Each structure stands twice: as C-alpha cells, then as structure tokens.
Amino acid sequence: MPPKRKQVLDAKEQPEESKKGKTEDFSSDAATKDGKKWNLKLVSWNVDGLRAWLKKDGLSVFEAESPDIVCLQETKCSENKMPPEAKKIDGYHSYFISAKTEGYSGVALYSRKEPLSVTYGIGDKTHDDEGRVITAEYPEFYLVTSYVPNAGRKLVTLDKRMDWDPKFQKHLKDLDAKKPIILCGDLNVAHNEIDLANPKGNKRNAGFTQEERDGFTDLLSEGFVDSFRHLYPKKEKQYTFWTYMGNCRAKNVGWRLDYFVLSERLVPQLCDNLIRTSLYGSDHCPITLLMHM
Amino acid sequence: MPPKRKQVLDAKEQPEESKKGKTEDFSSDAATKDGKKWNLKLVSWNVDGLRAWLKKDGLSVFEAESPDIVCLQETKCSENKMPPEAKKIDGYHSYFISAKTEGYSGVALYSRKEPLSVTYGIGDKTHDDEGRVITAEYPEFYLVTSYVPNAGRKLVTLDKRMDWDPKFQKHLKDLDAKKPIILCGDLNVAHNEIDLANPKGNKRNAGFTQEERDGFTDLLSEGFVDSFRHLYPKKEKQYTFWTYMGNCRAKNVGWRLDYFVLSERLVPQLCDNLIRTSLYGSDHCPITLLMHM
C-alpha cells in the first residue's frame, strides 16, 4: 500500500494539543462596569491564508467560541477559489473581499444576524484593489474589519501605509458620525513598547516605526479606544502575532497587532477583550470581544 | 502546547505501509545466463526533488538495497542547498551536478568504490547548464546517469529534446568506443506501446512522440540494449512513473521512463533488472540492476 499522503496531512497534521480549543472553556461572565453581562461576541483572526488555516482546523473557532460575528484577515483567497466549507458556514451570513493580485491580502466577515448593509473598501481605488476592508452596518453600530497594509521589509511600503492611514481614518470618522463603530483586524502596528516583546530592536521595522505608531495614536485621539489596553492598561506580554521564524511563539516573542477599537461612546458597553493564545492555525491568534448591546 | 508541525511532518508523514522497503526482502539470486551470480548492484531513481524525497524517507533505499551505486535524477537542488544527510552518505563517495536555474533538473551519483574519474555533462554548453549528466569511469565500464530533457506540455521543448538526442548519443558512443557503458536514469521516453498504460492517448504527448521513440530506437541500433525489455520482452504493465494526478499510481496508469541501457557486450554479464514499485518517495519508483562483473 502506498502512503496516503493527503489523508495523512489532513487527519494527523494537528496533534491533540492544538485541539484544545474544542474542549477549552471559553465561557465568560464578563459584564459592563455597571454589571450588564455580555450578549454580543465578536472574533477577529488573521488567518495567514484561509486555505492553509482550514487544513489546520481553523474553523473549530466557531464551535469553541460560538461567536455572533467572525472577521478574518489575510485570507489570500478569492471567492471562487474558496473551499465550500468556508464559503458558507451554517448559521452565518458570509461576506468576502479579495485583492486583485491573487493570493494576497483579503478579508472575510461571518455574521449570525444579517447586517443592514455591507460595503467594501474605503473609497480609494488603489487601496480598495487590495481587498482590505469590509464594513457591515448593524442597528446599533458599524463593524469595520481591516487588514492594514504592512510597511514591508526595509519599510519598502511605508509610503503606502502613510497614504492609507489618513484615508482609513476618514472612513472610520465618516461612519462614526452616523453610528458608533467597532473596528477589528490586523492593524499592523504595535502601539507602544508594552505591545511587543522587543521594542528597542524594532524601532525601524514594519509595525513599530514612529510613523505607524503615530498613525494609531492619531486615530485614538479622534475619539476611538483600544479596547484591550483600556481594560488592561499595564498588562505585559500580551501578543497576538509571533513570526514563524525562530520559534517565537513558544518563547512568546510577539507583537500585539490585532485590535478591537471602539468609538468612545461604546466603551460603557464593553465587557471584555480576550486574546486566545491557545488557538493555533496561523502566525496570529484570534482575539475576542464581548459587548453588551 | 502548540502543534509541533514540523515534527509531525517529519515523523508521521510516512505511514507504515511506505516503510515496507525497510523490511521487504530485496535479496536476489539472479545470475547470468551461464550461472554467475550478481556481484554488482545499481539503483536508479528519479526523486522529483531530493529535499522532498528525503522527508519521505527516500534514503531508506540505501538500507533496503545495500547498493554499490545509486544514481538519482531530478534532484532540483544545488550542492550548497543540499541537506548534509544527502551530501555525504556513510560508505559512499558522492557526486552532484545541478542546473544553473535553481530548483530544476540535477542528478546525483553515490558510489561505494571510488570511480577512476568523474565527468559532468556531454560537452554542450546549453545542455550542460541544465545539470543532466554525470559520467563515472570504473575499471570495467563507464556509468552514465542522465535526466533527459522532457519535451514539455504541448511539446514546447521537443526541439530541445531533438537537439539533445544525437548529442547524447554521441557522448555514449564515444565512451563505448573505449569501454562498455551502463546508462541509467530517466530517459523521458516510453519506447513502445507496451511501455505505457495509455499509448493511444499519448502519441502526441511528451514521452511518447514518434520523434522521442525513434531517438531511443536509434540509440539501441548503435549497439545498446534496454536491459529490462531484453530480460522481459513481453512483460506488460511494468512502469516506473505515474503522474501524481488522478491517483494514477494506485491504478497503475504509468509509463516506463527509467532504464538501464547496456553496451551489447555487457549483456552476458546481466543478471536482472528489477522495478521497485513498492518504494515511494517520488512520482517515479527506483529500478535496480544486478550485474556480474
């Protein structure tokens, strides 16, 4: 008998440890400051290639968390190449946008409740061709999920990022003028020294340049809140991304690049923001937002 | 604990079935027509990427066969990228040639006895830049191993192949004028209808065009012998290559593309030519030649 290679990969690639997510207790009694228990759960995950993530049982996050909304970034997959199990998930409406360049960027949104409307992009042709933003309108808020441009090795695309930041901010402010917003995704910036393991060594690297950090500070100054840092202002070593290189995840040499950012007026309804480091499937881990709506 | 992905691939990718080679009995009492038992064993294997083949435990062929000489084709690996376990194998001298284009073509030769001399190529710059031929001189014969140019999808490189065939033939005849030769490798041709599962459908496909078949007929007419077909003139369904597509190997929809070709005057010393279909690690299987020298 020959080696059944494909089957082996599919069935055995994930050792028991990684199936933790399925049995681990993700329940929470988190509540607002005035004691109202959460009733809305969002999950955000940069999957670093949806097709590879599927093979690593990424979809188990749906069972583990039973979320109301899931946002994925870096799907690297156009809709017609998307495996059917990701295209339609039982009990969820799904929305996708991908880059014109195949296998690059791309985000997805799954929602139990059908949004009032869904729009794609930020109204800028160049950026929108890269499939980075989905905006979904709900009765009480706008949800924006984004995969923000990476400034690149040697900062080769820092210019693109600097072009992006104000345009994206305008998109958020325009929405915020109508309804409060929840922004989630890979914002490709570690805001402050506390948000990455090696701040000193990364001052001129993508994700921690002064330019990118200022861009985020600037956004927050316009009336938005980094929900995790709001709840846990001094909590150290809380990361959502670890490069695959050099066994960084095991050593927790990581970056906090994934966020839930809220309009200030939603903060009273914030219950918790959790970082699910026990879930594998990508070089990022998922993050979870609990809100009382 | 995280999934130990690399380890999983390395340790578990090969199910028990594929380890057969280690336990299977490859011993043989084959002898020449006049009853002299074999005392020289050669193995030839198109590995379709040496690095991938290593991970699939390809090297176990050394334990399984305990060969005097091993020739590999399509190593797709320059010497400096070669994993150390393949660069030097205990008890063998090793010789490599690779294409100038990284990750393309390339052959390797391992020999227990050190050859009197080793040369590379056929003396034609264009072809030799593709790393297709190693020639090793032994006291009693020349050994030539080759990965012959594929005529390509839609026969886009049939011209290259037609340029190759006479030049390669000349190389062989020049050697044969000095000492008998053993040629082995992926000759990228199924000689006759018996040598592939679907002759009708492949008359204008790479490996079974009249041009390529004539090239091989031509070579044999110059005093060389296809050792397998010489021993087993009517044996059907004996293939050495199956495309990965469509589960062809399980269905034995294959091609005999790998050969040991001998100078006619070596035929009296021929003991056997075996096709090791039980060994996996590539889209080709290894072939084994037993000679009395």
Added chain:
DNA sequence: CATCTGATG
C-alpha cells in the same frame, strides 16, 4: 497533484 522558486509577511 506534486516539486521547486520567488514574493510576501
């Protein structure tokens, strides 16, 4: 349906 490279992160 595999192997590679090279771009990207």
Added chain:
DNA sequence: CATCAGATG
C-alpha cells in the same frame, strides 16, 4: 518559517 502564485513536470 510560514503563506501564496506560477513554472515545470
């Protein structure tokens, strides 16, 4: 050290 695409087989 991963993902993907695209060339090649």
